Every structure is written in C-alpha cells, then in structure tokens.
Amino acid sequence: MTSKQLVYEEIKQRTLENNIEENEIFTANDLATSLNLSRNTVSQYLNEGLKDESIVKVNSRPVYFFDKSALIKKWNVRFIGNEFASFDVLKAQKEHDFDQLIGYNGSLSSIVEQCKAAMCYPDNGLPIMIYGPTGTGKTLLANTMYDYALHQGVIESNSRFVSVNCSEYANNPELLTSNLFGHVKGAYTSAEEDQDGLISLANGGVLFLDEVHCLKAECQEKLFQFMDKGIYHKVGDNDKWYKSKCRLIFATTENPQDALLKTLLRRIPITVSVPSLKDRPLLEKRELIYRLLEQEESKLGKDMYISNLAYSTFLDYEFKGNIGELKNTIKATCAKGLLNQSSDILQIHLLDLPSYFFETIKSMQLKTHSRDNETLFSIHDLKGELKPVIPLLQFYAKLLDAFEGEEDFSKVVDQSKVLIQNFIDYLFFKQKYTLGTTNEVYLLKIVDKIYSIVMNKYAFVVPNSKIKMYSKLFMEYGKDITDTKIWIASNYDSIMAFSTQVRRQFPRAYSIAQEIIENIALNLDIQMDEFMQVVITLTVANDDKIEHNGTVGLILCHGYSTASSIADTVNHILNQHVFDGMDMEVQISIDKMCLMVDDYLRRKAPVKELMLLVDMGSLEDIYERINPLSDCNIGIINNVSTASALEVGNLMKQHMHARQIIKTIKENYEMSYQFIESKQKNEAILTVCATGFGSAKKIGELLKNSLPKSIPLEIIPYDYQSLVTHGIEDNVFSEYDVKMLIGTLDPKVPGVKYMPMENIVTNDEVHYLHELIGKYLSDDELRMFNENIAKNFTLDNIVNHLTILNPQKVMEDVEEIVSELEKLFKCSLDITTKVGVYVHLSCLIERLILRQGIAESEGMEDFAKKYPDLIESIKDIFSGVEYRYSVEIPIPEIRYLLNYFNFDE
Template identity: 35%
Template sequence: MKKELDEYLYELTMNLNEGSEERFSANQIAESLQLNRSTISSYLNQAFREGELIKIKNYPVLFLHKNALLDASIMIDRAEYDSIEKLLAPEMGNALEEIIGANGSLKEAIDQIKTAVLYPHNGLPILLMGVSGSGKTFLAEKIYDYAKEQQVINSKAPFIAYNCAQYFNNPELLSSALFGHTKGAFTGADHEHSGLIEKADGGILFLDEVHRLSEEGQEKLFTFMDTGEFSPMGDTSIRRKANVRLIFATTENVYSAFLPTFLRRLPVIVTLPKFQNRPQSERLRLIDSFFIAESSILEKELQVSYPLIDFLLNSDLEGNVGKIKNIIKYACGNAYVHKKNSQIIVVRLKDLPLEYNLKFKEQFSKPKKKMPDRTYLPNTTQQIHLESKETQLLRSFFDEIVGEFKKVQQKESLAQAFIEDNVNRVTQMMDEFIFQGTYEKEESLYSVLTYHIRQTLDMMYENYGFEQDGNRVVSLVSYLYLKDNTDILSSHYEWQEQKNDMMEFLDSFLETPFWYAKKLLTYLSQQLDQQLLEEDIVFVTFYFYSLQISDLPNDVKCIVLAHGYSTASSLANVVNRMLGKNVFQAYDMPINITLDKVEAQIIRYINDYRTDSGLILLVDMGSFNQLGERLTNHIKSPLVIIDNVSTPLVLEVGQHIVNGNSVTEVYEAITVENRIQKQLIIPEINKKKAIITCCYTGMGSATQIQEILQKCLGDSARELTILPYDYKKLAENKMYETPFQLYDVLMIVGTENPKINQIPYIGLDQLINGEAISEFAGLLQEQVAIDDGAFKSQLIFNFSINKIVENLTILDATKVLRLVQKAVKELEKLMGIEFSNNQLFLLYMHCCSMIERILRKESVDEQDDIEEYVQKEGHNMELIHQAFLEVEKEYTIELPLLELRLLNDIVKE
C-alpha cells in the first residue's frame, strides 16, 4: 500500500498545475485509491515526519511528494507552506522573525529593532550590545534585509560594514574613512576621497567595535545624526548631505565607553544574550542550523553523536556562537576528510579540535543518560526528525487520540475506556517529563513558566478553591516548557473536524477538570502573550482528572483541621492513600490561631466549593465545636463536626464516604467514646429559588426577558428571584458563577443554551410557540401557584413582538418594527438564506433596542479582537450593513462595527 501511495502521489505532484488542489488531500487520495481514509491519513503523516512529503497548511491539509517537486526544479526551503502559491512563487519572509529566538530570548530585542526600522523619517539609530560572537554582525545584516522587506529603503540600497578598530590609533584616517577627505587634507592625500557615509547614502552603515571611536569621532558622528550633514576632512566649508541609517555594535559597557552626548542620540540600545544564557531549545536550534549548513556544503548526510551535541550545548566557550559555528565546521571537515567517499559522514567527539577534546574530558567526565544521535540532511532548513524525544512523544499521543476519539464517536469504543486509557498515558508522560534530564530547569523560560503557573494557581485557589501543590506546578511547567506552545495539530485534518466535538465531550464527561484546564490555560495564555491551544486543554484536562484517583459515589466534602506544621496534611495524606481515593482535604493551623480565622477559612471553603451533599469537619480540639454555632447561618447543607481527630477516626469516616453513605449516615455511624464529641448542624436558612435569564447578544436582552417573565408571573412570584445574567460567563464558568452559590436555580430561560448539565434550560422560542409551557410550569409548581391556561395566555401575550418593542421609550414601536422587518427580509435576500423563528425573534428584539441605543449615544462593550473579527467576517458584515441602509437613512444613524458584529453572531447562530 505504501508503495502504491508513493507512486500515485509522485505522479500527482508532477502534474501539480493540472486540476484542483483538493486532489492532494487525504480524503481525495483515499477515494482515488479506494482505500480507508484513516489509514491513508496515517501513512501521509508518517511520510511527512520522515521528510518524504511537503505539507500545505490548507483546510483540508494537502500533501505533495518532495522528490517530485525537486525533479520538477521547484525550490524547497522548508517542510510546511501556507499555500501552494507560496510554494510555487515564494515570497521573501520576515527576516527578523526567521531569526532563532525571535519569539523567545530575542523577542524584546526584535520588537525594539522593528520600532527603530519603521520609525518615520529615516528610522532611529540602533546600538547592538553583546559579547564577541553573540551575533551582532549577523543581526545587523538581518536588519538590512528587514528594512528592504518593509520598503523603507530601496531593494538595491547599500549595506556597508566597517570595523572601527582598524584605525583606532589614527583619528585622521578614521575621520577620512567615515567622512572622506579633500585633496591635500593630510600628507599623502593626493586626490579627493569619498567616505563610508557618502557611499552608504540611501542605505545602512554598520559600525562594529564603535567603542574604538575617539571622542572627536563620536562628536562628528552625532553631529551628522542631528543634521544629516557632514564635511569631508580638510574643508569644513563644504556641507554634504546623506540619508543613512546607522547601526552600531559594541562589546563594552556603553556608559564608560561613550560620551553622554553620543549616548543621548541612541534611543534604541539592544542587548544580545550570551549563547549559554539562551534557552536550551534555542541553543539546540542554532547547533542544528550549523550542522545543516555543513551538510549542504559537504553534500553529505551527517550523523552526529549526542555526546558531541551535549558538549556544544553545555560548554561555556569563549567566542560564543561564532566559536561554536567554527568548531562545528572543523569537526565536520575533520570527519569528512577521513570518510569523504561515504554517503553518510559520522561526526564524533574525536573530530573536535584537540583543545576542545581535552576540555570535554575535564568537564564531562561523569556518565550521562544515553540519548540518540542526530541526523542532518543536505539542502534542507527544517527537519521534522530533529524534534526532541518529548515532542515526538507528544505528537504521537495527539495523533493517536484523534483516531481513538473517532472510534468513540462511531460507538466502536466506550467513552470511559477512552478516558481511562488517555489518563494513564498522560500520567506516564508527565512522570517522564518531570524526571527526564535533558534540559536545565534553571533556564529563564522554565523560571518564567514556574512563576506564572504559581501565580495562576494562586488565583484559581483564591477564586475557585483549586488546590495548589508543588507537584502540580512542576508537572504543568514541564509539559508547557517541553511543548513550547507548538501547535502540533494545526495541520491535522481530522482534528480540525473533531476538535469542537472533543471539547463538548470533555465538557460533558470531565466537566470539572475540563473547566479548570480551560480556565488555567486561558489565564496563562494572556499572561504569556501566546495562543491558547485546544490540544493543550485536552492534555491538561486528562492530567487534572488523574489528580482525583477515582470518583466518589457521593459528593460529601471532608476536611481535617489540626494545629501544627503538617499534622492535618499527614493525616489526610495517609488516609487518602490507604483508601485509594482523595476523600480528605487538610488545613494545617498555627498553634495561636483564633477561632475567628478558622471560621473565615471554613466560610471561604463553603463559598468556593459545592457542599450541597454536606460537609464533615474533623478537628483536633473540643473548642472547635463552637464552629457549629458560628456556621449555622452560612451553611447550605448539613454540617457534621467531630473532635479529637486521629488516624483511625479519619479512616473510619473515609470508609463510610467511599461506601456511599450520606453525611447524616456518617454522623449516626460514628460511635462516641471517651472524650470524642460529635454534632450535626442543619442549616437554618434555605437559599431563595431563582430563574436565570440570558441572551447571547448581551445583558440588555436578558433584562427584557426578566421583565416580561415577571409580568407573566405577577404577584405569585414574589418569593422567586428572576435574575438576568451574562451568557458568556455562564457558558464558560458553569456552576462556578455567583448565582449558583447564592440561589437555588430552578432553570435557565434564554436564547442560547449555556449547557450547564445540572440546571434545566428552556429556550425562549419554545416558550413563545408554546412548546415548553408545561415544562416551565412543572419546574415552578412547588414554588409558585399558577393556572397553566392563564399563564400560557399571559406568556404568549407578553412575549409577542409588539409587546417587546413597547419597552422602547423614544421610538415609535410600529414604525421601527416595520423598518426592522423590511431590513431583515432584505438581509435574507442578500444572503440567500431563510432565518429560523428563533433568529427572527432575536433580530427583531435586538435591532429595535439597538436603534434606540445608538440614538441615545449608548455603546456596547469594547471588543479587543474586532479587527481580527472584521478580517474574517467582513463580507457578512458588509451585507448586513447594506440591508440596514434604509434604517440608517430614516434615523440618521450609522451602525458601528461592534453592532454589526452582534448582528452577524445572531445570523450565524
């Protein structure tokens, strides 16, 4: 099969320009070969990872045969392209973004440089600081390329590099080199000479070792920076102009090497890190790039031993990146000389220059973990097989989880088996990530991740009661560090089809860990300014689920409270392990803690956690029995307090919980002996019953639904709270939102289901057409005495469109409704679709309110992503705008982008 696929794809790629691009998708290839699509997809992805195919990141993903492209004389410089057009007619990329570390250790430096290059009126001067060999000259050349890309200089503009150290002891020659000289300016000046500034006119002049400039030279330079004018040496009456962008480089401390007047004219000072101070991932990519370059020069496949890679990664070599590049060049050349007739050149430690071979023996004498050698192929820039073992492990996991989930969807596998299998795999991978030793945990990126994850977990504990411990921090840091925000599944066709279903599956089956994972990763992505990946949510959800050894048959919460540094923690930990389940949480308390503080701690726990099934407190002192009296008005379910806590007592309580006993059954089962006391407290107040109303388009519509429901129910609903609430918060945070803590929510009524499994949802359209009247009345029967028939009549009356628009205060209801209806019909015509009853209701209700809101000069909430949204949905928004032109003309208004977006959301449902 593999041979058949290879031959077919080769022929297909050779005829690339004939027919549609879809032919190269896994689906079309499978149909053409009459083979299983899943099998074909697996083969294609495997061949891509082995470097045999080129991937086009379309949707669907396309695969092209690499050798066929080369045979067709198509240049290939990477493994993935955004489109076939970019493969066939490659455009120059962003020179700065292509630099290794541009989104890592050099991100701040690159941002500074972009600012300097794009600054109006000839940009800003740039000073590059860093030790010798840190890449200053290389970066200066990339700045030149970037300036040409951005068309701030001509594509044929000059780039002139000059080392100021050449004439350090001869100021006259240095001035002459920079500014030129007239005939007779000094002894030997037999003719007029143009300087570097004049030669660099219209382009970039790069001055390396600029600290070697004398004070006089610095003064001349900053005069030119101020005026754009200079005089050649020998005649100050001559004033010449030049348009030159300046880049300086130095290895010295700028404050001791330069005049203050010179420094003041350098607004952009960029510091480049030493090789050893860059993250290991960047150091490895630099080393890989040097070996790939040597492979191309020698036109041989290179196989490099891991001990050599390890030496280059971890040695603090003088000369920095430049030195490492030269060492690699020497080692490859040395290996080539001895094996030049072989197709594969093996590069080992023995190929290092002698001085570095000895250095290796001194510094790396201890045996290390055996790692696989690395292979480099000529004429490539990006090689998938250079990924770390951990990245390959994650790629395999995500690839397989997509296939396994498809079986669950097709009912070929059980959901629970799918969950348990992936929880086990995630747990094993986490163990490997934590204990593997291929990276230094002191690296800056690792430290940054550790800090932000601790902060995030602190936030989640404060707001949601999510417990933090050291193991969770290390596990999450290890995973995110090794994955490095890589979007592994970005080009996976099946994942793009499945991911929404996968998110819904996790939301349904693993609701709490899924919610925590999404909350944590969303917050982290904001703090670290990086994209939120659904695949990470999947992985972390399974990890969070694994933290609960297994589900308990009930949801009784149990807390051990004891004085001492770790007394409570030790008791809870021992019993949880003995039971094999996480039954108990622990609070270790100082000896002198007051009862007020303990009470506050318990109240916070009650507010953070759902304790509907009851709460058991196991305490070490009888004085804590007073907590019962204090907590009576705060608890929403039975509370049991037992004192004189001990391991046997905790174990006995835990066993009852594991067996599924209720809180009152546990209370009855515990025998009081000796000095042990127990008490059962029943809450004195019950939470008020409530209905939540919500609408996708915002709080305004949710409030209108609330008001109409109140009119329908009248005096019979005096004991019932009808609460409008933000739909997006409900959909994201589920039962963790405030209303569920304060009220006993009977149902949610709205225009869009926020999918909270524990709470019934009734759609507004179902109430309007009468379908859900009986269900609505049934949910209220115990709380409100209502006549079904009369209630139904009132409901239909109050929910009629006319009654809704009567809530408008400054507009004529009949007129505005007529105009809105006309606009909506025009929109159906323009889009070629027919709106559902629910969409029509939403559009009428929202548009009438919207017109009045605009006339009142009230605005909707700002949306940070509006520009991105317009780029994606601009066509639809333009059609909506066109349909509402008559409305705009009638009321002399203009629909802003934010309003058009809300209308588009309704249209798209």
C-alpha cells in the first residue's frame, strides 16, 4: 500500500470511528505523526483528495479533514460541496431540509435547485415565485427554503420566517399595506402608535407572500422600491426611508402572467411551477401516502393496518385538491376507522374512506364487497417500496452487470441497447415529464443545436423525437452529479474496461459521442463521466447503424418531428425497426429532398429496396428527380399517414418486396404511388425443390461448396411453390437477374433456364452451368469446379447430404419402389429421370418421418375419387417403407410423384 493510500485509509477509519468535532485527530499534523510521514506530504495528499472530491475540508484554525464517503455513510446525507468555512456550516449538512421533500430527487429536482439558487444568491438572494394548484405544497416549499438558508449560513440563526396570506386582505388592501410596511402614529384613525411592518420583522430572514395574486395593483407597486433598493416608507410617513434585508418568496395559484403586473414580474427573476399530484410519479404518490399514514399512526398511538383495496383506491383516486386533499382524506379516514374500532390496532378498510370515493368504484364491486375479503397489511410494509434510489445509478449498475456477466461482447451491446432504451422510456413516459419549465425548453434547444452540428459534420441522422428523449437523459444526469461521481469512482476499473471495448467496437460512434459531450460541457456546463460517454456512444451507434437485410424504409415529412414521430409510432407498434424518419423544413425544395434521399441511400448501402413514404408534393417531380439515383428498387407512396405507414411497414415486416407492396397498396388504398426499378441487379441462380425449402437450401450448399472461390453470382435457395404461383411476376425477379433455376422439378417460369439436378449428376447440360460461372473463374479454377461437381453431385452424396437417413439403406428402399413403379406403369425410366426420382423419394421418406408432408393442392378430392385403384396400388408398393419407418404416404405425395411418369389426369 502506498503512503498516499495509507493516509486515505487512516482518515477514513478515523471519520467512521469518531465523533465529528474539533478534534486534533482530524488534522494533517496528527496524521503525519501517526503514520511517520512529513506534514507537507500528508497535506499534499489531503488537498489532492479535496480536488477529486473524496476529502472534506473545514477551513478553521487548525484545518480539519474528513473522508467524504465515510461522512455520507455516517450521516446519511447528500453533500453540497466539500469545503466548508466552519464546523457549524459542515454540521448544517446533517440538517434535513430539501431532502425531506418527497420527490426532491425526482419530479421536484429542478425546482429544488432553483429554490437553492434563489436563497444563496449574494447578497440577499433573489425573489422567487412559486406557482402551482391548491394543495401542491407551496407553503411547505417556502418553509424548506428558509430552513435551507439557515443550514447554509446565508441567514443568521435568529432570523425569522414571516408569512402572510394576501387573500385575507383581498377586500382591505390598505390594511395589508399597513401590515406589510408598518405605520406611524396618526396615519389613520386607529393608528394610535408607531408600528413596524412585516417587512421589518423579516429583516435578515425570509418574507413569504402567499396568494400574491390577491394584492391590489397599488400594493404591488409599493413593493417595487423595496425590491429594487431595499428601502420603503411606512404608511403615513413619506419623508423617512426605512431599510430591510429580507429574502422574498411569492406564491400563487393563478397564472402569474395573467394575475400580476408585468412590472412586478420583471422584478422576480425565478419562477418555479409545482406539479399537481396527478402529474407526479406513482412512486412519489406512494411515498406521500405512507408518510401521511405514518404521521397519523404516531399521533394516534396505534399500530395501523390498511387493506389492499383501501390502499389501491388511494393510489387510483385523482385528488383534485392535491396533497392537501390527500392529507385531509387520510385524517378523515383514520377518524372514521377509530369510531368503529376499540383495540390498540387501527384497521383501515375500503368502507372507511369518504363516501365520495365510491363514485369512482363500480357498483358491482361494492355489491360483492365485504370487510372479510380485504387483505390487511401493516403500513410499514409499504416502506420497502419507498427506499430512496437514484434511477440513473440503478441504470448504470444494470449496464455494468450486463458487461461483467457476459463474455460475448456482441451480446453485451445488444443487452445494453435494450437497457438504454428502457431507461429513456422510463424518463420520457413513467415520470410524466413535460417540457414546461424554462430550463427544460432551453436544454432541449441547446441539445438540438449540438446534435444538428454533429450530424452535419459526421453525416448521420437522429430524429427530432429522439433528440427530445436524449435531452431528458442529460437532464436526469444533471440531478445527481455528486452521487454519480462517487459511484463512478468506486467502479472505475470495470467502467474503463467497458469503455475500452466500446471504443474499439465503435470508433466512429465513440468520436461522435466525445464531441457531443464536449459541446454539452461547453454550452450547458454539465461535465459528464466516462460511463455516460459509453451510453451516448451506444445511442449514436444505434442511430448511425447501417445493419439491415437490404430493404429499408424512409418517411419524409415537412415540419418538426412529424416524420420521426410517425416512424417511432409504427416501429413501436410493429415491435421492429422498419422505418427511419427524416424531418424536413417546410420550404425545402424537391431537389434538396432528393439529395437527402441520395445521401441516405449512400449511408445505408448496400440497399436493394427502398420504401419511400412522403407527406405531400408532386409525386411526379419526386419520381423524376430520384429516378437517376436508383441503384435499387424504390417504391414511392405519397400522402403518408400513420395508418398507411403502419400498413406498409407490416408488409415489409412480412418480407414482401417493393413491387408487391405497391401492388397491394394500389388494390386497397386510394393513394398515389410510383415504382422505380433498380438499374443494377446481381446475377443469381435459384435452387428449388418441390419437396421443401430445406432441400433447396441443401442443394444450394452443394453448389456453393463446389466453387473454388467466392464469386459475385449469388446462389439463393427459393420457395418452389412461390415460383409456381407467381411465375415471372415473383418478387425475386425484380430484385435479382436470375440466370438459372436448379432443382428437382421444373416450376416452369417463362424465359428462365431450368436445369434438373439429375442432369448435373449425369453430366448432361453442364455446359450451361460452365457458361454462367466460367466468366468469374480462370481456366484452372473452372477445372477445379468441374472436379468438385463430379465429387459432390453423385447420387449417394446427394442423398446423404439432403437427408438424415442412412444413404445405403434408403437407396435400397428407393430402388425397390422405383422398380415396382416401373412395372405398374409399364415403362422404363431413363437414367436422368431415374436419378430425379431417387432424389425425390429419398427426401419424401425423410419428410414423412419428420411429419412435413406437402399441402393438399386443388382438385385433390376429384383425383382421389377418380383413381382409387391406382392410389391403392401405389400404397401397396410403399407398404414396406411405411412399415419400416412407421409412416403413411398421403394422397398429395402420390399425385405429385406421378409427374415423373408422365401420368396425364
């Protein structure tokens, strides 16, 4: 252990084990003597700890030092700073003020910060207006501001908190003026002696003017001089000036802009809006209910139990009078419960609630309700749900757990992206934040500007709706910077390991995130930690991602957040990222819009198909401008809405191609549209098998394995039945330049060469394959391809590759069946056809074992009625196989097999 670590460990032990007081054991001199180090060295280490905020310093004589984490643990408080002028100021940290408020680190956090600023601003604070509905806690907030000012030492301990409710003087403004400013003897009839006003009594302390909207205009005007210069006249004495230095807090239930003089409002630089109870998080409502029940339990001296139904009703009920009404309701409920009970336990049931509650409960519930079926639990059981937590640190901990609990980093990234999205959803929806306060609106504008600059520089797109979400993330981060730094320090090594991995995996996104963080520090004075850079990197990587299956969707709309909102809604409903949204200026030109599409395609390349949904404008103009850009198929649909985007997105999710989507939309919607076919198509060979897609895939693997190297010709397993149904109109032909079909049965697609797989086995028509593949291979490579074909496409190897069965045994069974079928139809199959039948029957037996028979086709009943004897004969031929493998050959398979024998129905 280094000498520096010894000093830190020693001061931590002393802080934990001793009373926090003016004791020499907390001095640098005593530490140096105990550890046998020089005093200068110890002082240097302690001051370094002061800079990184791990040490607390009291600037008295002598100077005292404490370990900050030990103080936090010992006192269970949150520190504001770590350097204090005296022990009294340090000990004020123990005093509870704002952290007593439910929601101080939640829905009230930004309000609390502004209240602190108003109290601490030199020299006499700043006037502050508290605006909110009745019962939201405006008076409590004002009292807490006074307590905070006392604890911070910005007002003297003997300073007063003077409160006046202006509504009591609504009809007598002269009396209010007299009470506020004081009067001299003879100022009016009953003024028999000089009297100081409330402003004088509040000198050095806090004056709280509640319901300030009830102040008459002339009374508001009398405040101007005092607010500007701290001087005023008493009523009846306009010659003498009086002075007072008090901090002013105003409160109102009316909109200040409508209820107060603009000249007064200009003198109140801070206005905070206290949210109503329904707009606060459910967790805070639970904590309020628990605290009020706990207060009643203490006052009544009875252990309190509440039924699950009563508690749920409290949670669900909307209290119009907010916290004030909730408090009165709980008092009334407890009082009613006392009337019905005489034991030392107070039970609160549903029927103890005020009668107006039952208007919100269905009559059927009340008819079937009885006290006996209500489960009771102690109110203290609620406390487990209310343990104060910092959501950001919970989120950080989950991210770190994902990193440390998974070796595969790609899975860590996937899990992290889900956690990030869940946390942002929590901030955006669960906490019911609204962009109402000046701070929130300002922050959004700055973040929007920062992202715009970075997006232009790095050529990527983040929808406006996401920028709004990210601003919530940054706002949340700003609430608990001190606690976050402590957590970061205690998990530093793991965080840096995570950060290193992310930087290696996403170097571009990491650079973008770094630039975003630097801009936020510069413009918002929020210094973000290393872990937040990891979070931002992953959000950038997600927004900047280019991973897709070749088909992308883009929505273009005019206006702020229109396109991105439609895209987000559709993606959320479909539970899949289908669309990107690009928001455009209202006056944007068609040319510029098309350039944006071109840039989008370049960033997403390679793109095979684009579904482009636009909100308005000339579709013909868009078509003409985009047409020259189209190296992919583009389906354009005009007059997009959420409903039409959802329909298109659903078709895309089903892997339908652009041409078919346009056709479907044309049949079902009255919308304008265009289809631009790609100028460039990759050449392809399709492998097909009438017995199933799995077999087509295995044929494709045999063909790919025969190639000596990778070539730009794609080999694609494809659905046989789709080709039979759609022919040349199938989507695959708009996506690829299909040169050949290879399989076990010809789907008869006009204009496309078909090569039976048996022809490869027998070396017939292989020259067609050579012509197609030869242009990609040298002579030596083509020779190697021929050798691989001869080796891979033997009958035994095909059967072995296409089935899970023992090839030797199955070939014996197939040979016997083919021989009997030749006798039945009195024919002899040529070698090429016989190879095809061998392959087909091998696959057929496997499919029957796996219960994967082909579906019945049209006319099956007529076939069965028309040829019962033939069907029975073929079943007899298959009886040995049916017995050995415990299968039964169905009629559709029999009908299909007859194709090899030129059977004409």
